[in-house]
Amino acid sequence: MGYKNNIDNKNKYLPKPTFILIIMNNMNYNPRRLFFNNPLRSVIQLLFVVIFVVIVRYFWGFAGAHYVCPWALAEVPVLMIKLKTRLFFIWGIIIGIAGIAVTLVYPRVFCGWICPLGTLFEFLGNCGQKIGIHSHRIPHWLNEKMRIFSFGIIIILLVLTYFKGLLICQFACPAFWLCAMWKLSIPIVAIGFLILWLLLSVRVKRGFCRYVCPYGGLTSLFVPLSHFAVKMNLELCNNCGLCNKACPMGIDLTGNITVRSEHCIACNDCIKYCPKQSLYWGKRRKN
Numbered sequence: 186m187g188y189k190n191n192i193d194n195k196n197k198y199l200p201k202p203t204f205i206l207i208i209m210n211n212m213n214y215n216p217r218r219l220f221f222n223n224p225l226r227s228v229i230q231l232l233f234v235v236i237f238v239v240i241v242r243y244f245w246g247f248a249g250a251h252y253v254c255p256w257a258l259a260e261v262p263v264l265m266i267k268l269k270t271r272l273f274f275i276w277g278i279i280i281g282i283a284g285i286a287v288t289l290v291y292p293r294v295f296c297g298w299i300c301p302l303g304t305l306f307e308f309l310g311n312c313g314q315k316i317g318i319h320s321h322r323i324p325h326w327l328n329e330k331m332r333i334f335s336f337g338i339i340i341i342l343l344v345l346t347y348f349k350g351l352l353i354c355q356f357a358c359p360a361f362w363l364c365a366m367w368k369l370s371i372p373i374v375a376i377g378f379l380i381l382w383l384l385l386s387v388r389v390k391r392g393f394c395r396y397v398c399p400y401g402g403l404t405s406l407f408v409p410l411s412h413f414a415v416k417m418n419l420e421l422c423n424n425c426g427l428c429n430k431a432c433p434m435g436i437d438l439t440g441n442i443t444v445r446s447e448h449c450i451a452c453n454d455c456i457k458y459c460p461k462q463s464l465y466w467g468k469r470r471k472n
């Protein structure tokens with residue numbers, strides 16, 4: 186009875202129309218796949234990668250990542266105040282607000298399902314594992330604490346943007362340089378950062394998303410307000426720890442009735458991987 190309830194619970198919060206989504210959502214998780222471990226999510230991620238490439242390439246040229254970057258939400262207003270200009274990069278600001286709005290429903294769903302950069306980093310991490318470069322398992326307590334780095338980066342970026350009067354994030358932004366390096370000459374400092382972020386994401390799954398990305402840090406502040414969270418039926422759980430292994434953000438799920446970590450990107454991987462069907466989406470505030 187409890188088992189059936191959990192299957193029902195698993196599908197209860199899927200968006201409508203649900204038929205195709207339920208079929209895809211219940212496909213078997215295969216940890217040996219490079220991609221498509223979670224087919225529904227992979228299809229949506231790939232769709233957004235294609236949309237991003239088309240937008241950047243055909244509408245704004247290869248330097249156009251700026252226009253759709255959600256971090257514009259924080260940095261552009263600072264620059265507006267400094268330079269006394271009108272609002273610019275409006276699409277980025279709209280995307281930034283939308284990313285926070287969806288976080289109020291599912292935690293950081295923009296990061297888990299939409300952001301092309303997150304998709305790239307996740308794919309690189311999987312490639313690394315496939316060729317035997319195993320990602321480091323950061324102790325759970327440290328993993329949660331190291332989120333503080335992204336807050337430090339937010340402060341540094343906003344302060345430097347104000348005092349320098351330019352979008353300072355561009356020097357270290359992997360999305361911008363992966364798009365722009367074919368057109369612009371890439372500064373040495375940007376090469377260094379790009380290599381660092383790519384290596385980090387191979388050595389620590391989604392390491393950039395966990396500890397560096399300023400927009401990721403910003404959205405994580407809203408996770409405690411998310412309506413839904415991953416919940417666990419402790420009666421069904423056998424403490425096998427497979428959910429922890431599946432989580433790309435290194436979250437410790439075991440023993441938690443409600444997963445409250447601000448790292449959660451609502452990717453659903455833990456739910457798909459659990460052999461006991463003890464994980465499901467439920468209301469955060471309800472125990």
Ligand code: SF4
Pocket residue numbers: 295296297300301302303304393394395398399400401402
């Ligand atoms: S943390 Fe940043 S880079 Fe990672 S998925 Fe979220 S917005 Fe994208």
Ligand code: SF4
Pocket residue numbers: 417421422423424425426427428429438439458459460461462463464
């Ligand atoms: S994978 Fe499922 S059964 Fe195993 S520890 Fe996680 S919740 Fe429990």
Ligand code: SF4
Pocket residue numbers: 415431432433434435436438444448449450451452453454455456
């Ligand atoms: S695996 Fe589960 S806990 Fe980890 S980020 Fe995805 S949904 Fe959140």
